[in-house]
Amino acid sequence: xxxxxxxxxxxxxxxxxxxNATFEKIVDTSDEWIRTRTGIxxxxxxxxxxxxxxxxxxxxxxxxxxxxxxxxxxxxxxATVTPDYFIPGVSQILQRRLGCDAITAFDINAACxxxxxxxxxxxxxxxxxxxxNALVIGAxxxxxxxxxxxxxxxxxxxxxxxxxxxxxxxxxxxxxxxTHAWGDLEGFLRMETYPxxxxxxxxxxxxxxxxxxxxxxxxxxxxxxxxxxxxxxALTGYDLHDLDLIIAHQANKRIIDHAAKVLAFPPGKxxxxxDRYGNTSAASVPLAIDEAKREGRLAKGELFATVAFGAxxxxxxxxxxx
Ligand code: ACO
Numbered sequence: 001x002x003x004x005x006x007x008x009x010x011x012x013x014x015x016x017x018x019x020n021a022t023f024e025k026i027v028d029t030s031d032e033w034i035r036t037r038t039g040i041x042x043x044x045x046x047x048x049x050x051x052x053x054x055x056x057x058x059x060x061x062x063x064x065x066x067x068x069x070x071x072x073x074x075x076x077x078x079a080t081v082t083p084d085y086f087i088p089g090v091s092q093i094l095q096r097r098l099g100c101d102a103i104t105a106f107d108i109n110a111a112c113x114x115x116x117x118x119x120x121x122x123x124x125x126x127x128x129x130x131x132x133n134a135l136v137i138g139a140x141x142x143x144x145x146x147x148x149x150x151x152x153x154x155x156x157x158x159x160x161x162x163x164x165x166x167x168x169x170x171x172x173x174x175x176x177x178x179t180h181a182w183g184d185l186e187g188f189l190r191m192e193t194y195p196x197x198x199x200x201x202x203x204x205x206x207x208x209x210x211x212x213x214x215x216x217x218x219x220x221x222x223x224x225x226x227x228x229x230x231x232x233x234a235l236t237g238y239d240l241h242d243l244d245l246i247i248a249h250q251a252n253k254r255i256i257d258h259a260a261k262v263l264a265f266p267p268g269k270x271x272x273x274x275d276r277y278g279n280t281s282a283a284s285v286p287l288a289i290d291e292a293k294r295e296g297r298l299a300k301g302e303l304f305a306t307v308a309f310g311a312x313x314x315x316x317x318x319x320x321x322x
Contacts, residue, residue, distance in 0.1 A: 004123045005169035006322060008066025011162040011290040012057035013044040013277065020155070027151040034155050039253020043158030043278030045143045050084040052093040054161035055139035058286075059094060062163035068133060070098040073165075075134040076105040077122055079114025079282040081191060081311070082140045083107060090139060104131070111189075112249050112310025113179065114138055114282035115162070116318060120177045126168045137163045138282035145191050147209040156251075157210065158278035162286025171321075175303075176236045178228065179316035188216040189311040221251060221309050225259040228307045228317040236319055240265055242303055243319075247292060249308035250274035250284045271297065281310065298322055 019042050020031040034040055046054065055078060063070060078091040089107035094100075104125075110117040115138035122134040139161035148154045166173075184190070192208040225248055233240060240263060248256050253274055260267040271292050280287060285308050292298045300322050307317035 002127050002129045003169055003172040004126045004166050004174050005171045006164060006173040006320065007167050008062045008064070008068065008165035009163065009286065009290040009293055010058045010061025010065055011160065011287045012054050012061065013160045014046040014049050014054065016045050016047050017042050018045045023155050026148060027154060029151045029155060037254070038156060039272070039274045040155065040278045041275045044160060046141050046159040051080055051082050051139045051141045052084050052090045052097070054141065054159065055090050055094055055137045055163070056097050058139065058161035058163040059098060059135055059137060062135065062165050066165035068165055070100050072133050073098070073100050073135050074103045075122060075125055075131045076100065076103065077118040077134065078107045078137045078139060079110065079118040080107055080139050081109050081111055081114070081281060082142055082144055094137070110314045111312050112251065112281045112284060113308040113312065113314035113316050115285045116177065116306070116308045116316040117179050117314070119164070119174065119318060120179055120316070122166055123174050123177060126166060129168070132168050134166045135163060136166060137161060138284070138286045140281045140283045142210070142281055145208060145210050150209070152214055153210050153212050156279045158280050160277055160280035160283040160287050162283050162290055164286055164289070173321055175319040175321060176232055177316070177318040178231055178235070180314065182313045184311065184313045187211070188213045188313070191311070218252065218255065220313060221255045222258045224309050224315040225255060225307050226262045228315060229259070229263060229305055232305055232317055232319050238303070238319060243269070243305050244302040245269055245271055245292060245298055245304040247271045247285060247288045247304055247306040249310065250277065250288060251279045251310070284308070293322070
């Protein structure tokens with residue numbers, strides 16, 4: 001059968017923990033503001049470990065969890081907006097470091113929704129019957145693109161990686177997956193690249209940073225999170241009460257609380273780890289899934305919904321049975 005079964009998960013965060021108190025020293029903010037407006041208390045910021053290093057550690061743990069050797073993997077997809085290099089991609093670096101054959105390996109960019117997009121691609125590629133075992137990763141070192149003098153963004157973003165191993169098997173773990181995009185021509189959330197040359201001989205040293213209109217992204221996120229859950233339920237025929245857990249992208253605790261309220265879903269069944277990790281973009285969902293599993297919040301056979309949203313604008317979600 002060409003079904004997609006999830007057989008392993010893993011995650012990794014850099015050792016260096018940065019508390020809100022650090023930001024009180026570098027920008028005009030307070031621990032109280034950050035906690036009450038975002039839910040964040042600590043985050044992990046990489047020192048000398050790049051995105052592929054975090055992705056490698058998460059992948060090793062996921063393969064270990066799946067009891068599968070890297071030689072059996074024939075597809076790697078890495079979702080990231082913060083690769084080590086524009087080229088080669090993180091997935092191609094991983095292919096060599098993990099010791100996989102000369103398999104299919106590519107990166108995708110759908111910002112914070114990247115892992116959901118990568119999961120959809122892997123699900124459909126495994127479903128084609130041409131691939132056997134996929135490694136899907138969300139990994140970021142957002143600290144590379146964070147302006148630590150901008151209080152609107154620097155307190156939010158952080159570094160992490162999460163990975164999942166999927167195999168062509170008997171059971172369809174991914175019940176339904178949806179992805180959407182609506183081009184952000186207004187620039188509500190942008191990570192710039194290098195500017196085009198006015199004069200090609202001029203050396204410009206402008207660094208690309210994340211810039212965000214927090215209010216607009218907040219409005220967008222509070223709309224699409226419950227909307228996507230309702231869309232997934234309508235497409236599958238599941239009831240809200242069938243869900244053992246909702247794992248939303250960890251962008252702001254208030255966005256998660258708002259979704260619980262408008263859906264009338266028990267707040268205790270909304271997974272939250274933003275207090276420890278901040279917003280880790282494409283890594284946020286796979287990190288949360290792996291943690292929820294390891295904490296015993298998700299067991300084999302249980303059903304959960306996951307939803308992500310972010311720059312692009314992009315959003316999407318899935319209903320998954322572990
Ligand atoms: N400390 C203190 N004050 C701050 C800080 C800070 N760190 N950041 C902003 N403020 C100030 C603002 O300057 C503003 O001051 P002003 O009124 O004098 O202009 C005031 O706080 C209120 O600003 P708001 O933007 O209205 O604050 P809000 O309560 O909305 O919280 C936040 C801001 C946390 C950014 C919120 O809007 C948010 O979470 N937005 C969504 C972010 C998100 O979900 N991103 C996801 C996608 S990420 C991705 O794809 C990579």
